[in-house]
Amino acid sequence: MFSRFFRKEKAMVVPSGYPSYTAKDFEERLKVLPEQSLQIAKDYLTLVQFDATSEFGRLVFSCGRDLHSLAQIVTARYQLEKKQAAGVSRFFANIATARQEQVRKRSLGISKCVWMVSTCGLRNGDPNASHALLSGLQFDAEKGLRTEEGYLLPGVTIDCTCMDKSIIPGLDE
Numbered sequence: 001m002f003s004r005f006f007r008k009e010k011a012m013v014v015p016s017g018y019p020s021y022t023a024k025d026f027e028e029r030l031k032v033l034p035e036q037s038l039q040i041a042k043d044y045l046t047l048v049q050f051d052a053t054s055e056f057g058r059l060v061f062s063c064g065r066d067l068h069s070l071a072q073i074v075t076a077r078y079q080l081e082k083k084q085a086a087g088v089s090r091f092f093a094n095i096a097t098a099r100q101e102q103v104r105k106r107s108l109g110i111s112k113c114v115w116m117v118s119t120c121g122l123r124n125g126d127p128n129a130s131h132a133l134l135s136g137l138q139f140d141a142e143k144g145l146r147t148e149e150g151y152l153l154p155g156v157t158i159d160c161t162c163m164d165k166s167i168i169p170g171l172d173e
Helices: 004-008 023-029 034-046 055-063 068-080 081-108
Strands: 112-116 138-140 145-147 150-152 164-168
Touching: 023 034, 034 055, 034 068, 034 081, 055 068, 055 081, 068 081, 138 145
Parallel strands: none
Antiparallel strands: 112 138, 112 164, 145 150
């Protein structure tokens, strides 16, 4: 079963709102070796399935937004350079945060959000052009916003710095 999900040319089956990356995508976009990209793909699947019971899931979810601690874990786990580990850590922290936010919003009865673009942390200060067009659009908090890439949640693509603003029922309507 795992070979079906993690072969380089096959996309993974992930929940709505998350990209279906292949191991090859991680290799190219995160600039890692093929064997590292395969392990990153497996760990990505663990996070998007919100598996906080796996060893890696527990580590990432317990770090929260502490990127320094997460980078140390990532550096050791994949034998990455510091710069590579920073990008992978930021990506994993964004995925974990998005999954936790989905659960929190569901428990609070929040079903709608507004997409917000941020340039914070971007090297050249320019947001992803296609994501900049999404700014201000409302979307379903559970599924994400329908884009040309499929349904997406803010911040879940590699190097995305987008975020969302919850629409509180009875308050923001």
